[in-house]
Amino acid sequence: MARFNRKGTTKIKFLPTIASTTLLPTRAEITAGTDLTENISAIEGWSIANTPIETPDMESTFVKKIDGDDSAExxxxxxxxxxxxxxxxxxxxxxxxxxxxIFSKGDVAANKGLDVFPVKVASNSKAYTTDNEAASITVQFVITDRPALNQTVPAMT
Known part of the structure; x- marks a missing residue:
């Protein structure tokens, strides 16, 4: 198993449109997007969590669970x-x-690991500080539908 560092490998791009209902973007749609990778100083979320449902029964003192609703962090x-x-x-x-x-293993054709999140920008806020640090903007997103995870990166044109 070849390990790697996400910094320097993972690419993050914002695409205004994806025509496919499977959320697999074309190379032209990827090219038309905005590459944010170089400007990102912090990233939070971008994962799916499940809310398990407890299913106790009279046969056991162990409380079993089944998978419940999924939601985005x-x-x-x-x-x-x-x-x-x-x-x-x-x-x-x-x-x-x-x-x-999010191209977790890079924007490399035929690689697995392309995660596509349908989003809406909830807020875009500048950080004001007197600290000795670079000026930044935090953009909060709501994930509006089930993402397509671990897709294959489309071929370069």
Missing amino acids: DSSLTLYEDSTLDTIETDLAKGTVGFMC
């Missing part, structure tokens, strides 16, 4: 703010809908 990206461009403020403005694509 609260998800956000903290990005470095650009002093001249407003790409983050405009492409990820509050209310914007689209698709967050």
Whole structure:
């Protein structure tokens, strides 16, 4: 098993549209998206959690469980703010809908590990501080439907 570091490998892109109902983007849709990778300083969420259901019965003192509803974890990206461009403020403005694509093993054709989350931007907030740190913006997302996980990255054109 070959281990790797997500930093330097994983790519994260915001796509405004994906035509396929299976959420598998085309190479053209990926190219039309915004590559956020270089500007991300922190990432939270982007996973699915299950709420198990307890199913006790009279036969046992052990409380068994079955899988219940799935839900998305609260998800956000903290990005470095650009002093001249407003790409983050405009492409990820509050209310914007689209698709967050996380290429966990890189944007490499035929690799598995492409996770696609249908999203809506819930907030886009600048951080103000007197601390000695780079200016940043935190973008909070709501995941609006079941994501497509572990897809195959489409071929380069």
